[in-house]
Amino acid sequence: MSLWEIIRRLYPYVLPYKRLVLSTLLLTLVGSLAAQVNPFVLRYTVDTVQGLLDAHKGLAQGLDLLIVVSALLLGKEIVNTFIQFGQKFYGEKIRINVSSTLSQDAIHKLLGYQLGFYSESGNQTGKLQTRIDRGVESLMKLVQNFFIDILPLFANAVVALVIMFTANVYVGLVALFILPIYFWISYRQADKLNGTRRALRSLREQKSQGLVNLIDSAVVIKSFVREDYEEEKQNQLQQNLQEAQLQTRKTNFLYDGLKTFVEQVGVVLIIILTAYLVLDRQISIGAIMFHILLFNNVSAPIRQLHRIYDEMNEALTYSEGFFDILDADDAKEATGPIQPDQVRGTFEICNVDFTYPSGTQALYDVCLTIEEGKTTALVGLSGAGKSTIINLLCKFYEPDRGKMLLDGRPLADYDTHALRQRIGLVLQKNHIFKGTIEENIRYGNMHATFEEVVEAGKQAYLHQQIMELPKQYQSDAQQLSGGQQQRIAIARLFLKNPPIIFLDEPTASLDAIATEQIKNSLDAIKQGRTVVIISHSLAQIVDSDCIYVMKQGRMVESGTHDELYDMKGTYREIFDASARSLNIEKIARVMADDGDEVMDTAG
């Protein structure tokens, strides 16, 4: 990305603050003029003092001069303080405002992208966050540099150079002659340091990330007695950091020394030239100081040049990744025009193929029908493609090929948000947000009253346990056990109260008692709704109205439990294996010995 391209992209973000920008520019102009007051005042002072001395006058006659000069210098400093404050404050205000708009824009865009966008390489959680943080940070440095460093410093330099030329062309030419050398050294310095700032930061991040990992992995490290190994890994990182830091410092000291030398050569040349011109009676003695101070104003920005150049390079590197996030319009979630008042929930899937963005084909020519008001189960070994079907039904992804209909109309034509409002999704592991239990349950319906939240907690068989916590519904939800967190997700579902429910292994992380309670509770919520359930637990699926069996991305069997059992195919294989793994025979025998009548069910 070129600098021009970045400016073009930032322009709309800066535009709303054009009055601030104009004020900053005005202050910059005034500031650059104020910065030249010292040379003028000093020249005037030296020349006047010289005049007084030549006229054999003393302190008494010079007192007025001292008062005027002091007042002028102090007055200028007061004005300058205000100018600098305004300039920095306005510059910072622009930076902070633009930065938050950019970050917010990135979040807005991200939330609108398909799930596939997040799993693309380079977009995974950590990387995406780094791209946004680094992008915004480096772009903001550019804005900050422009308003706080580049603009004021270069304005000062240009004004000072023009004054030098106006005062004396030869002195102006000497200053101008030094500039390219100075520029060249700064350019070499920036070139040499190119990327080292980035490398240093990356090493520092690795170091701090390494520490976090150490703490997170403490149990594993200790149990495998890998303390020495981990320490050596950290030591290596520290060595690399140390070397990089020393190298950077060395380069900086070397080039800074060179620049100071060249600057001093400039000062010496100006002293020699101005002294010659004074002796030749072409200029006054005060002009020596005058030109040296002006030259100082000219060289000041170039002292900063390598830093500005480096930060600009950084902005060029990181802004590209950042703007790529803003520009990923093809990753936007598709939506359709249908705003359903009601959905009945009959899904028809016909000859559907689907491939994940990573390239894994998960579904091959899949056909199934999910009938409204009934419970449909999806069964199959791990990786068969069951969850993928739910992903497609929720419109998280679009199929490569085939037909998907809801109540007879193409799923793609439904407004995505309206459709999802009518779907309740409970997964094997549900996300619990940082916050209280109440906030987490209320996620199911933001307008629910506290009483409704409590009611949902009761329906999910969680209320009792919540009431035993010290802060009850105000307790930190992330501190709950896996099973309790699962019930939070089920409570959310009760609160959302959707006509369609997708359950993807909803009881996988629950204990036996909780599983039974949740099963009862889910059985209650299933009434009159369209339910699709995925479960490796046979107890969850045997009662389903229809069971679809999947194998390696293909639909291989369908029917009721009895039909599939008799078919002696894949379902029967899975069923028998499950029964064996549960040691059902023995359990049944024990229960039969107890006079229980479970034998029938087990058979």
Ligand SMILES: Nc1ncnc2c1ncn2[C@@H]1O[C@H](COP(=O)(O)OP(=O)(O)OP(=O)(O)O)[C@@H](O)[C@H]1O
């Ligand atoms: N987000 C993803 N990106 C890429 N590939 C994926 C993704 N999710 C699933 N897959 C792949 O798609 C295939 C089907 O996965 P899916 O999760 O649908 O299986 P499943 O039958 O639900 O398995 P399980 O019972 O273990 O949950 C697998 O090969 C899996 O590796």
